[in-house]
Amino acid sequence: MSRREWNRTAEQFDELVCDIASEETNNQLRRFVSAAHPSPKESVLVDLGCGTGTFVQKFGKHFRKIFAADFATAVVRKAERTYKGPTPASWQVADVKDCPKLFGDRIADLAVCLNVITSPSAARRKSLWASVKAVTKPSGHMLVVVPSSESCEMVNAWENRARKKPKPAFRKGSIAERGDIWQKHFSRSELVATITDLGFSVVRLGAVSYPWSSEGLRKPRSATKAPWDWICLAKRVA
Ligand SMILES: C[S@@+](CC[C@H](N)C(=O)[O-])C[C@H]1O[C@@H](n2cnc3c(N)ncnc32)[C@H](O)[C@@H]1O
Numbered sequence: 001m002s003r004r005e006w007n008r009t010a011e012q013f014d015e016l017v018c019d020i021a022s023e024e025t026n027n028q029l030r031r032f033v034s035a036a037h038p039s040p041k042e043s044v045l046v047d048l049g050c051g052t053g054t055f056v057q058k059f060g061k062h063f064r065k066i067f068a069a070d071f072a073t074a075v076v077r078k079a080e081r082t083y084k085g086p087t088p089a090s091w092q093v094a095d096v097k098d099c100p101k102l103f104g105d106r107i108a109d110l111a112v113c114l115n116v117i118t119s120p121s122a123a124r125r126k127s128l129w130a131s132v133k134a135v136t137k138p139s140g141h142m143l144v145v146v147p148s149s150e151s152c153e154m155v156n157a158w159e160n161r162a163r164k165k166p167k168p169a170f171r172k173g174s175i176a177e178r179g180d181i182w183q184k185h186f187s188r189s190e191l192v193a194t195i196t197d198l199g200f201s202v203v204r205l206g207a208v209s210y211p212w213s214s215e216g217l218r219k220p221r222s223a224t225k226a227p228w229d230w231i232c233l234a235k236r237v238a
Contacts, residue, residue, distance in 0.1 A: 001181050003071045003095075010074030013052045018179065018214055020114050020145050020229060021054035028208040029059070032233045035204050036110050036141040038062040040087075046108035046135045048096045048128075049116030053079030060085040063110070067103045069094040097127045100134035111136045114145040115229065118183040120175045125184060133198055136236045142200060143233050145208060149185040151227045152176050155215050158223065179214075191230050199238030206231055 009016045021029055038045070043063045047056050050068035052075055060066050066089035070076045073093045080091040094102050096116060117128045132142050149170070156169035156176075170176045174185045186194070192202055207228035212219040215227050 006070075006072035007074045010052070010072065010078050013075060013078065016179070017051065018115055018210065018229075019051055019054050020208055020210065021058055023210045023214060024208050025211060025226060026207075026209045028206055028231050029055070032143055032204060032206075032231055033059050033062065033110070035233055036143065038110055040064060043109035044107055045087075046099070046103060046111045048099055048111065048113045048132060048135070050079055050091075051075055051114075053083050053091075055112055055114060056089060057083060057085055060087045060089060063087050066090065067099075067107070068092070069096065069099050069102070071095045096131045099131050103135055105134050106137045106140075108135045108142075109137060109140045111140070111142045112144075113142065115147070117144065118147060118181075120173070120182050120184055122173075129194065129198055133200070133236065138236055140236050141203065141233055142236070143231070144195075145229045145231045146191060147176075147178060147183055147185040148207070148228055148230045149174050149176075149187040149190075151207075151229070152178070152185050154225075155217070155227050158217065158220050186230060188230060191232060195232060195234045199236060200234035201237050202232060202234050204233045 040062055045063040045066045047068040050070045056068050066087050069092040076091050076093050111132050113132050117125050119125050136142050153169045160166040175182050176185050208231040209226040209228045
């Protein structure tokens with residue numbers, strides 16, 4: 001989705017966009033942030049593609065300083081306007097790829113990038129992964145959330161039950177339509193490989209669940225699990 005399209009979502013961001021920090025139903029973000037052991041006296045948080053700032057609002061108090069950026073001006077302005085946390089925060093309108101230059105290399109004890117590295121373009125994703133790495137201190141952590149291929153297949157299987165002609169879950173390369181946007185989805189093993197190749201070691205990886213309504217569906221009676229994204233906390237080792 002383009003910067004202009006993201007801007008248009010600003011006023012209805014919560015209704016239109018999967019804001020995992022407010023939608024999650026299994027309290028995973030809290031567990032994963034705790035596992036990074038942030039210090040309110042020392043730690044620096046960088047949120048890349050911060051949206052309307054829900055993550056910063058919820059977890060910013062565990063940090064000494066916050067840098068947050070999003071390339072959609074109206075979205076960042078809303079984040080800045082509504083932020084009420086005690087920790088000083090710098091809100092910037094910027095593309096993630098430009099953030100290492102803007103904020104500085106290796107400044108983050110925790111670099112967060114939640115549902116942002118979803119472009120169908122592999123080259124574009126590569127540049128975003130590289131930026132997340134560049135802002136992270138050696139031995140610092142990154143926390144990423146990405147759409148899950150396995151969840152997408154599960155949701156598609158339920159949808160296919162109501163279709164005359166079943167539809168495949170993906171087009172080539174695990175790209176699927178999610179909320180009217182074509183997005184890259186990651187299998188668990190692809191995410192582990194991507195993060196390891198980047199020079200991080202996985203500390204914790206799990207499923208962050210969200211409601212069926214976010215997929216435009218009522219919970220099927222016999223469904224045993226809710227849809228989910230992958231959430232991963234990883235430590236920079238290279
Ligand atoms: C699905 S929303 C997630 C927002 C936030 N991270 C959250 O979890 O609520 C994706 C956000 O990433 C931003 N975004 C996407 N690509 C970006 C890029 N290359 N640089 C900066 N922001 C980007 C969009 O403007 C949007 O606010």
